[in-house]
Amino acid sequence: MNALEVRDLHAYYGESHVLQGIDLDVAEGQAVSLLGRNGAGKTTTIAAIVGFIRPRRGHVRVRGIELAGSPPHRVARAGVALVPQGRRIFTDLTVRENLLLTSRPAGNDAGWTEERVLDLFPSLARRLTNRGDELSGGEQQMLAIGRALMRNPFVLLLDEPSEGLAPKLVQEVGEALVRLRQAGLALLLVEQNLALATHVGERVHVMNKGRLVFSGTPAELAAAGDIESRYLGV
DSSP states (O other): OEEEEEEEEEEEEEEEEEEEEEEEEETTTTTEEEEETSSSSSHHHHHHHSSOOOSSSSEEEEEEOOTTTHHHHHEEEEEEEEEETTTOOOSSSSSHHHHHHOOOOOSTSSSOOOHHHHHHHHHHHHTTTGGGGGGHHHHHHHHHHHHHHTTTSSSSEEESSSTTTTTHHHHHHHHHHHHHHTOOOEEEEEEHHHHHHHOOOOOOEEETTTTEEEEEEEHHHHHHHHIIIIIIOO
């Protein structure tokens, strides 16, 4: 079953036609990566899915429920959680307070709890009483992911999770995302880091000027060298 379905999605900023017919699926237990240069439309795709902007045409379905044009709170209640670009944790709250603030019961024993988040990110366990502004950039990113998981979503959207992180921390975050995928969560990952996107994502889409110019597996992307050179700057 597809956790997320996007069909013929069109969105505008004023008269500027930013998204021009986006189609993508994310199945339960699958990670999909969305790649492209700055301005390609990746973040706008996320914004249209979560309800930050209202698409003019198209469909956004979560587990079969139509959500296109719905306000963000309804999208969140339907089981979508966002890890935003720039992390946006509550810096004046402690790690524990950040986690508990968004906690939502899962209704079963397999849900995300503080204990389970700390198992995924052990370094946060040593920082539970530290405020958000006392964490490193990597720890803040882990907290942002953990905070989203505490909502017990069906679909997790991540906007540039590697931004500003050292290579070692990018690898650590990537391994955590693989574990989330293996645990059955649906992931849509917006990234410019090609190595991370193809390590985590089982399927990859490349965007350019509001359109998908490639869709396939990481191996197929690697074999299509012209796509990387033309649209990803590799």
